[in-house]
Amino acid sequence: MKLAIFDLDETLIAGDTASLWLEFLVRRKLAPVGILEQERTLMTAYYQGRMDMDAYMALTLAPIRHWQLQDLSPLVEEFIRQDILPLVYPDARARLAWHRSQGHEIVIISATGEHLVKPIALALGVRHAIGIMLDCCDGVYNGRTRGVFSYQEGKLVRLQEWLERQALSPSHSYGYSDSLNDLPLLEFVDTPFAINPGEHLAHIARGRNWSCLNWEL
Structure with missing residues (x-):
């Protein structure tokens, strides 16, 4: 069995899912406009590889706290049609x-919440997806997360857990990402691809003879 592992944001899509989701919620008046500036501040740290994921997830999950899973699903589907697929x-x-x-x-693996990653993967025809796990009680989101974040080295932890559950042992693996945060993942796979890499990741990729792919809309 051969395995292809894709990052989501800025790899498969030309944007950041969580940021786009918050903008969608603000347009729908389901989140305060001030949340966008707070999120941008935290994302600056992400691009520098020093994101406070606890703070980021607390902020981005606040608008859906107390939502029932069944009520959120149609909203996510609308978001994917309008903001992600294009x-x-x-x-x-x-x-x-x-x-x-x-x-x-x-498999698509992302440092975005699974409430977005999994339906986006399905919309792309991908059955398997790993995202940051959300906690809920009696079918209601409580604004908290659980388990290991699928972020930086945590992506490898979650990937290994997934492989064990699926009883899979790949003979060869491919990995695709735009982000320096995914360096552990790109180092893990047999055939890594840097997608539209920034200067630092591009330098590493060239030094290791990794393929750099430029994807455009």
């Missing part, structure tokens, strides 16, 4: 299609 890179769709044609197992 941003999917054509080259990303082609690469997903190629892996399917080869019979490879595909």
